[in-house]
Amino acid sequence: MNGKATHRVVIVGAGFGGLNAATSLADAPVQITVIDRSNFHTFQPLLYQVATAGLSPGEIASPIRSILRHHKNVEVLMAEVTDFDLERRVVQTEDQEVPYDSLILAAGASHAYFGHDEWETLAPGLKTIEDALEIRRRVLLAFELAERQASAGNPAEPLNFVVVGAGPTGVELAGTLAEICRHALAQDFRSIDPRRTHIHLIEGGPHVLPAYPEDLSRSALEQLQRLGVEVLTSTMVTKIEPGVICMGETRMSAAVILWAAGVAASPLGKKLGVLVDRAGRVLVQPDLSIADHPEVFVIGDLTALKDASGKMLPGVAPVAILEGRYVAKVIRGEIARGEALPRQPAPRKPFHYWDKGNLATIGRAAAVAQFGKIHISGFMAWLAWLFVHILFLIGFRNRLLVFIQWAWSYFTYERGARLITGSVNLPGWEGLHSGRGGVIEREQEIPAATRK
Numbered sequence: 035m036n037g038k039a040t041h042r043v044v045i046v047g048a049g050f051g052g053l054n055a056a057t058s059l060a061d062a063p064v065q066i067t068v069i070d071r072s073n074f075h076t077f078q079p080l081l082y083q084v085a086t087a088g089l090s091p092g093e094i095a096s097p098i099r100s101i102l103r104h105h106k107n108v109e110v111l112m113a114e115v116t117d118f119d120l121e122r123r124v125v126q127t128e129d130q131e132v133p134y135d136s137l138i139l140a141a142g143a144s145h146a147y148f149g150h151d152e153w154e155t156l157a158p159g160l161k162t163i164e165d166a167l168e169i170r171r172r173v174l175l176a177f178e179l180a181e182r183q184a185s186a187g188n189p190a191e192p193l194n195f196v197v198v199g200a201g202p203t204g205v206e207l208a209g210t211l212a213e214i215c216r217h218a219l220a221q222d223f224r225s226i227d228p229r230r231t232h233i234h235l236i237e238g239g240p241h242v243l244p245a246y247p248e249d250l251s252r253s254a255l256e257q258l259q260r261l262g263v264e265v266l267t268s269t270m271v272t273k274i275e276p277g278v279i280c281m282g283e284t285r286m287s288a289a290v291i292l293w294a295a296g297v298a299a300s301p302l303g304k305k306l307g308v309l310v311d312r313a314g315r316v317l318v319q320p321d322l323s324i325a326d327h328p329e330v331f332v333i334g335d336l337t338a339l340k341d342a343s344g345k346m347l348p349g350v351a352p353v354a355i356l357e358g359r360y361v362a363k364v365i366r367g368e369i370a371r372g373e374a375l376p377r378q379p380a381p382r383k384p385f386h387y388w389d390k391g392n393l394a395t396i397g398r399a400a401a402v403a404q405f406g407k408i409h410i411s412g413f414m415a416w417l418a419w420l421f422v423h424i425l426f427l428i429g430f431r432n433r434l435l436v437f438i439q440w441a442w443s444y445f446t447y448e449r450g451a452r453l454i455t456g457s458v459n460l461p462g463w464e465g466l467h468s469g470r471g472g473v474i475e476r477e478q479e480i481p482a483a484t485r486k
């Protein structure tokens with residue numbers, strides 16, 4: 035720790051936003067405390083690869099302590115932040131108070147089940163390494179249970195996997211699941227044929243990738259269908275039971291149900307006592323601070339901020355990264371000008387986000403990309419996606435390992451991380467399959483009009 039530094043910066047969350055704020059402040063005359071409930075940083079864009087057995091957790095996560103090892107003015111605390119006292123300027127964890135002069139809150143977001151939290155155990159979402167491992171467990175276990183049942187003389191109907199929500203996460207999960215059923219697993223079973231697995235992608239709105247331009251949404255739909263994904267748009271999920279998903283009157287059995295439909299900001303946002311939007315994101319000032327507290331900044335997925343055209347900034351890594359760097363620059367500048375601990379600081383230049391483009395992957399050599407007016411699909415978009423995501427992975431070792439894994443699986447279709455760990459129970463499997471010889475029939479066929 036730098037003994038001369040007196041200005042204390044506390045950063046809550048070592049995701050994209052928090053880490054970039056920390057590294058951008060690392061040679062400034064400040065003492066930085068990074069607090070995260072995990073001891074590792076997760077590269078969320080590649081979580082779906084862990085969930086679908088393409089990569090192992092260690093390849094997309096790095097210890098926070100080792101990322102920040104060389105920055106001597108940074109200390110790392112592994113702790114759950116529970117509250118703040120803005121008047122006394124302290125962050126509260128389960129067992130201590132951490133004082134600050136500047137606070138950067140970068141605690142990210144989680145899943146929203148729209149008032150149906152009871153669905154969470156039946157339909158896990160994908161946000162953390164733990165979620166990815168749970169999804170991998172369920173997917174691989176479904177095939178094992180089906181094989182066991184079929185080899186005992188009870189051949190089952192083909193498995194149904196359902197992904198709810200056709201944003202980027204739902205699309206990449208559905209596309210990759212379809213691929214592994216048709217390729218990686220195709221030769222490995224004797225009593226079942228994984229190629230007959232149905233992958234359903236259910237979306238409440240009229241388009242897949244609703245935030246993308248219409249031509250790219252259309253292209254994504256075609257690419258999904260080429261992979262064998264059955265896409266249902268304008269379809270609302272009304273109920274989830276163990277192994278069953280309901281859409282109005284339609285009940286569909288599902289060996290695995292995955293949730294990629296909603297985002298809720300970290301509950302820490304509400305603890306600041308300022309206005310939040312419906313998703314719990316903090317309505318920040320143009321300089322990312324909160325009302326009446328210029329020393330408290332909120333960044334990344336936890337922030338609700340509109341750009342100059344009035345469009346809400348998306349919850350993506352580049353926004354969090356640039357916000358982290360911007361806040362670091364504000365703090366450095368004010369310290370350099372002797373304005374540290376400002377109650378009424380000189381007006382700050384607002385944060386400006388320059389959107390360089392959007393990329394969504396669908397599967398092997400399948401993706402869509404938008405760079406301003408340039409829209410591309412298919413192999414070239416996939417290459418761009420691959421390049422960008424490997425480039426931004428933290429650590430040379432990870433980049434190299436992921437690149438090698440990717441090249442290997444591109445040519446061989448192999449998925450090397452097919453490990454089932456933890457429980458060997460699958461919600462609803464017993465009730466749906468025992469003695470019935472197959473998957474529950476649909477009580478009502480899905481109306482043709484909703485099939486794309």
Ligand SMILES: Cc1cc2nc3c(=O)[nH]c(=O)nc-3n(C[C@H](O)[C@H](O)[C@H](O)COP(=O)(O)OP(=O)(O)OC[C@H]3O[C@@H](n4cnc5c(N)ncnc54)[C@H](O)[C@@H]3O)c2cc1C
Nearest residue numbers: 047049050051071078079115141142334335349350351354
């Ligand atoms: C499956 C998935 C795929 C994605 N794909 C892409 C993509 O391809 N491209 C893209 O740009 N973006 C993608 N994103 C979005 C991107 O990952 C987020 O926008 C980005 O991570 C936001 O950064 P952040 O710093 O705000 O939060 P996060 O990266 O979520 O970090 C939040 C940190 O806060 C910590 N934390 C939370 N609560 C507490 C607490 N109470 N106490 C202590 N610590 C706490 C967490 O442990 C975590 O480390 C994806 C997200 C997901 C989930």
